[in-house]
Amino acid sequence: xxxxxxxxxxxxxxxxxxxxxxxxxxHDIALxxxxxxxxxxxxxxxxxxxxxxxxxxxxxxxxxxxxxxxxRTVRIEASGKHALxxxxRTHYYEGKGVRAVAHGVxxxxxxxxxxxxxxxxxxxxxxxxxxxxxxxxxxHINLTGTSPIEGANFVDLTDLYSPRMRRIAKEIDPTLxxxxxxxxxxxxxxxxxxxxxxGILGADLVGMSTTLEAIAAxxxxxxxxxxSLVTNLAAGIQETPLSHAEVIEAGAAAAPRxxxxxADIVAKL
Ligand code: 8IG
Numbered sequence: 001x002x003x004x005x006x007x008x009x010x011x012x013x014x015x016x017x018x019x020x021x022x023x024x025x026x027h028d029i030a031l032x033x034x035x036x037x038x039x040x041x042x043x044x045x046x047x048x049x050x051x052x053x054x055x056x057x058x059x060x061x062x063x064x065x066x067x068x069x070x071x072r073t074v075r076i077e078a079s080g081k082h083a084l085x086x087x088x089r090t091h092y093y094e095g096k097g098v099r100a101v102a103h104g105v106x107x108x109x110x111x112x113x114x115x116x117x118x119x120x121x122x123x124x125x126x127x128x129x130x131x132x133x134x135x136x137x138x139x140h141i142n143l144t145g146t147s148p149i150e151g152a153n154f155v156d157l158t159d160l161y162s163p164r165m166r167r168i169a170k171e172i173d174p175t176l177x178x179x180x181x182x183x184x185x186x187x188x189x190x191x192x193x194x195x196x197x198x199g200i201l202g203a204d205l206v207g208m209s210t211t212l213e214a215i216a217a218x219x220x221x222x223x224x225x226x227x228s229l230v231t232n233l234a235a236g237i238q239e240t241p242l243s244h245a246e247v248i249e250a251g252a253a254a255a256p257r258x259x260x261x262x263a264d265i266v267a268k269l
Contacts (some may be wrong), residue, residue, distance in 0.1 A: 007099050007106055007150070010058040014103070015110035017056050018084065022049035022073035026112025028081035029269060030222075032089050032104060034209060035121025036229040036251025036258065041085040043263035045077035053087070058103045060090050078267035084108055091209055092144055093187040102148035102216035109220035115165065115269060116222040118214060119262065121251055122181065122207030123189070123234035123242070125199050129177070131233070131246075132254035134261060136169055137161050137226030138178040141203055142211040144185050148219070155219045165225035169265045179204030181228060183211035192236020206234050225269075229258055 019025065033040060041047070053059040053069040072085040086108070090100045108116055118137075129135060138161055149155060170176050182198045184190060186208035190198070198206050205228050217224045231250040232242055 007102065008110070010103060011106035011110040013057040014059065014107040015112075018051060018071055018073070018107070018111055021051045022082070024073070024082055026082070027073065027084040027108070028113060029115045029117070029266065030084040030086065030105075030108030030111070030113040031117045031266065032086045032119060032213065034089065034119045034229075035247065036231060036254055037119040037262065038087065039255045039259035040262040041072055041074055041087070043259050044074045044083055044085070044266055046075050047072050048075050049073040058107070060096055060100055076267060083266065084111055084113060089209060089213070091186065092146070092212060093185055093208055098146055098148045098212060101212045105213045105216045105222070106220055109217075109222055114223060116217050116224050117262070117266065118210050118217075118224065118226045120207050120209050120228050121231040121247060122205045122228045123195070123232050124230035125195065125204050125206070125234050125237055126179070127233065127237065129230045131231055131250035133230045134176065134254070134258050135205060135228045135230055136166050136176050136178045137181045137205070137210070137228060138166070139180045140211045140214060140226075141180060141182040141198070141201055142215070143182055144212060146212070148212045148216040153219065155215065157215065157218060160214055160218055160224060161226050162223045165223060165269060168268050169225065169227070172264045172268065173261055179228070181205040181207060181210060181226065183207060183209065189242045190235050195234040195236050198234075205230065227262065229254060
């Protein structure tokens with residue numbers, strides 16, 4: 001039996017299931033696809049295996065999409081490497097705890113991945129970033145008040161978002177801007193005052209994911225890139241109230257361009 005109370009044992013069990021399904025000893029790179037980024041997997045290469053997340057130890061049914069997340073193995077056409085594509089994530093606001101949030105990242109490491117790309121949809125503080133603008137994450141501010149790490153493990157987070165991977169991304173698209181991502185707990189959006197606070201603290205992007213996964217990735221030894229899709233100006237920066245429907249719409253409109261961008265970046269990593 002899998003001991004789900006031990007995070008690394010749970011990740012190893014999940015990784016064994018995924019690697020066996022794909023018929024490979026190891027994956028090379030993992031991608032977590034957030035809001036708006038779902039189309040990228042198809043452009044990477046050929047899907048050689050797909051496992052329903054519900055059949056893999058430790059994974060939970062997603063709260064947002066409602067059904068059917070798959071864990072895919074894609075053979076990257078350009079490099080021959082194997083990508084593990086996680087089609088959704090568990091958010092901290094779901095209340096399943098930090099282990100559930102970090103499980104996908106730990107599974108990626110246990111499956112042999114050496115690098116990880118975290119994607120998300122978020123709000124932007126910079127008025128120059130219209131809805132649909134992709135922004136590289138340069139650093140983060142974790143406002144959740146928690147950590148995915150248990151016990152006295154004092155993990156260094158300097159250069160958490162790999163300068164090497166960011167350089168490659170900017171070679172692919174020299175117009176890519178960078179920003180500091182602040183994770184709020186959610187699931188409510190921020191008040192305008194909280195957005196102003198985040199800006200004073202140094203944030204350029206506000207969202208509800210990524211930082212806890214990033215910390216778990218560093219602990220697991222993964223080289224990390226983060227890229228956000230600004231789907232809306234943060235509350236109070238835009239005049240109108242935020243709507244989830246608009247967020248979905250902005251993501252859909254930007255999908256072809258950002259999917260291409262992500263596939264091109266991953267091909268070079
Ligand atoms: I998409 O404006 C998306 N996710 N916290 N704030 C927060 N999360 C978000 C936002 C936003 N937009």
